[in-house]
Amino acid sequence: MIKFLLKGIIRDKSRSILPIIITAIGVTLTVFLSGYMRGAMGDMIDLNARFETGHIKVMTQPYLKNKDQLPNDLALLEVSELIADLEKDFPEISWEKRIRFGGLVDAPDENGLTQGQGPAAGLAIDLFSKHSNEIGRMNLAPAIVNGTIPIRPGEALISEDFSQKINASVGDDVTFVGSTMNGSMAFQNFKVAGTVRFGSAAMDKGAIIIDITDAQNMLDMEDGAGEILGYFPNDVYDNNDATQIAETFNAKYIDSDDEFAPIMQSLKQQNGLASLLDYADVMSGMFVAIFVFAMSIVLWNTGLLGGLRRYQEYGIRLALGESKGHIYRMMISEAVLIGILGSILGSILGLAAAYALQVYGFDISEFAPQSNMLMPNVIRAKVTPDLFYIGFIPGVFAMVLGTALSGIGIYKRETATLFKELEV
Amino acid sequence: MNTEKIITLENVVKRFKVGDGEFTALKDINLNFDKGEFAGLVGPSGSGKTTLLNIIGSLDSPTEGTATVMGKSISELSHKESALLRNHHIGFIFQVYNLLPVYTVYENVEFALLLQNHSAEERKKAVMDALDWVGIADMANKKPAKLSGGEGQRVAIARAMVKKPQILLADEPTANLDAENAHAILQTMKSLNKELDTTFLFSTHDEKVMKYMDRIIHLRDGSVEKDEIINSKSSSK
Ligand SMILES: Nc1ncnc2c1ncn2[C@@H]1O[C@H](COP(=O)(O)OP(=O)(O)O)[C@@H](O)[C@H]1O
């Protein structure tokens, strides 16, 4: 019987083409948009990893608890030793020290009088070590508006908007005023090597980037760092590995009674990224639900129109002794077949499109007014295993639901009425 | 055996709702058919022929009275039971031969058997036999659109006969055929009637058809006007 149905579907194009096209379009969109969303989420996570969380991050336990206050008084000390240990235990990971701090940046004129000042968020990264990839990771080069990346100690990058606000341009000196790790005043002059655009309003309003060694000196944090970030090779995050490494590392310190004992967290544990990922799943679930709903309605109507055309066929089949229930079930089976064909087609197209967007990307730098640190220049999709079924199942489901609804009419009709359609 | 009543109609009345009122299409019909009869319902258009055939074929049921087909009361059958009765014991042939256009001649005939449980081999044999009976075995792979009217009606006969039903109901089967084809078809049906002892019941207002009938029932305005036995069936077998 299935063979019989397949023949009907293949030979009677008007019965199959339209539903197949509708299903295929819906499935293509679902797969492609899901892939795009996976990509966008991936970019967002990647961005988080680069700027804040690393793939894994080591802090002291009290620093972790008060993370939002940039509590450098609780920072890690003797980090060289710690990093040496980390490199020994997890040789594939690259480790980077960072210090976050806050303070006031003051731009004096030739006479040393303040001509502009403002609060600034500070970030110290390893700008000069050969092994460090921080400059690339932070996307600094494309984000430069004026000047260059610092090339020697005592140089700083400040945000472009901030530089205009405080009247400090490339080559000028600025003074940072803050507090050291121990709570005393910290003063330090920096030469503005360049200005950058972050792409986040908070950072563009006032931020300064300096080298990690300068920060250690300025903040009295000799061989200290607020956090040590670990990155997997090629900067690709793997949640299982990250969780594993964090567990291994933390096990070493579980019995430590040092209140400043280090603790490691995976990317997913930080910044509520777990709930962000869940949110993304809910979003794509909703998208799929809307798609199923819309498709079902379209396919319902297509089914109604197709059904009208086929009343004669149903009449003949009734006369041949098929029951209405059987006819209905055969309609559903047909829908399953058509749904499968359309969904296979749609999945292939959607995957191909998502894959193309993953491999080639879509360069938006031409459309974006200015490039900055926080915005990826290339939009990419990501083909994940779930894309293979995320459109397929709803595609078949929508087709079956649409047909089931349109077929109810057949059920409700009197046999004699259906049969009447035969008398032309 | 031959005198066994295969169809019994007792005081059958059929009314249709028409707008707010009712229209009586069949008025108190009393008829019996023996197994193996070759009978025609004759009457002008609107006299109730199709309505009567539909009731006997369990596609519709009487408003009043009882129609008993193969021992089963039509109005008491569930939808499923009546489908089963049609599938196994009743063949239909219509005025317009109504083949499924996407399927070949062979597949159209096979369809009736797909609803029953037959092996592919059994089906193949039965279909080819049926096409042989009506003389179009060589057209098995053609599509209905490629057939002439006479050929199409033969396929319809083969489709109705392939399951060797007890009863074959033919509603104006020759209405769209020329004289030559009409005669050929009737001869085919007559020989099937003899060979398989199938009960044939026609509706027609075609003079050519009437010549072949062993019994002619004249209908007018939903009533039996005359019931003529032309060839007594008991003598033939
Ligand atoms: N479903 C129906 N609803 C209303 N009237 C009907 C219906 N079916 C048949 N009739 C009426 O019943 C009468 C008999 O119809 P029918 O049995 O088709 O006649 P015949 O086949 O002899 O031409 C006609 O007047 C027809 O209009």
Ligand SMILES: [Mg+2]
């Ligand atoms: Mg009629």
